[in-house]
Amino acid sequence: MTEANQYKTRRAWFTNGSFESHRYNKRKVIKMTQQTPFKQREFCELFVLVVKCFRLFGLCPVKISYIRGRPKIELNRLLAAIVIFVLISIWAALIGSFFVNYNTPLIPGIANHIQFITGVLAVSVTLVVPIFKCTELNQILEDFIAIDEQLNYFNMNFYNAKLKSTFWRFFTAYILFLSISGLYDGYVMLILEHDTPYWLWFYHLIPFMLYSLAFMMAFTMIKWVKIRIRLLNRLIEQYYVNPALNNLKISCIVVMDLGDRKGNVFKNTEELHLCNRILPIVSKTIDLATRLESYNGPLFLFGYLALFCVSTIQVYYCYLYVTLAKHDGSFSINSFAISLVIILENLMAIYGLPYICEAVTNESKTLMSYLSKLSIKHGQNVKSSVWFPCLISRIKFSAMGFFDINYNMLCGFSAGLITYLIIFIQFSSITFESDGSRMTVRKL
Secondary structure, eight states: HHHHHHHHHHHEEETTEEEEEEEOHHHHHHHHHHHHHHHHHHHHHHHHHHHHHHHHHTTTEEEEEEETTTTEEOOOHHHHHHHHHHHHHHHHHHHHTTTOOOSSSSHHHHHHHHHHHHHHHHHHHHHHHHHHHHHHHHHHHHHHHHHHHHTTTTTTOOOOHHHHHHHHHHHOOOOOOHHHHHHHHIIIIIISSSSSHHOOOHHHHEEEEEEEHHHHHHHHHHHHHHHHHHHHHHHHHHHHHOHHHHOOSSSEEEEEEEHHHHHHOEEEEEEEEEHHHHHHHHHHHHHHHHHHHHHHHHHHHHHHHHHHHHHHHHHHHHHHHHHTGTTTTTTOHHHHHHHHHHHHHHHHHHHHHHHHHHHHHHHHHHHHHHHHOOOHHHTEEEEEEEEHHHHHSOOOOOOTTTSSSSSSHHHHOOOHHHHHHHHHHHHHHHHHOSSSSOOOOOOO
């Protein structure tokens, strides 16, 4: 049975957020059958565009082939080899940094190494995980497509063109911001200070840029999950509040024309309650969130470790610039400004992901509320409702289970930052000596 005949025999469906029943509109059916594949192709193109943008930085060493018009993501061995070579060079630079003589106080020198070590660990995970999980990325795309196919049954579509333009603006602005801040950092450390080797400055700068871009990619995909849960909530809300639907025990009746071997045509009526079509969407959304959590879990763990260390140390550097450095006349307003820029960049990554993850959690709680109300209102089987809390608890994002990415994490982050900042200040007051060592302590 063709897809056009399936839509032709459907006697009730959602159109533009409203329910139409007991009337057949041929033009609308034709429009639906033509619109659904187009919407799927449009999102596939958007997904491929995002992958290609981050592939330029080695975050997705994959190749994209098309099978029957649908993209398939596979590992690109050449790009993977290049990524491994870059990663080896970063580790070589880390080892070489221990043999460089720094004209800095003891505690700031140790802090520089801590920043570099945590940054290298974070970028290592950022570059290695996509190599071993390229098939997971392909499955993420398949889950998105499956959810869209089921939402398109009710004509619940979101605007892919708007998402594409929003991504381009966000991506371009962030790349521009990273480029300007990196050039300014090079101007301060290489031209004004003259005490940092070019290669060391470069390898200090690269890790943060790479794992911060990986954070942006994770933010984009989690945002797409939030949009789909919101559409699902809108669908259930319309079903719940619409009086025409409340009077119907069966929300969807599908009549199929079937034929036997002799060519005789007879009718087969399949009664489907709306919940029977919504629950598979919920299940697929949970699978998608679980895959994203598994794919980005190592990045969240080591990335936030690096962000925590760098943020604490940069705040400590600002303290040194404002207090200790001004007494020996080595206060540098440019280095102070760079530290503030780095703190601002870290705050964007620190607060961005918890914001979007909390939004997904709130939408999922709304979904749980609607499903519970439908279960009670329409007298659904009680066995199905006991799964709702378990389903909702799985729609979350964590750093490999060590901590959840939400606002509660920010409280612990802030408390830890203050604690270690006090420790840095105490050690600095004990070991700081004005023996002619310069206060060029700012390293990315």
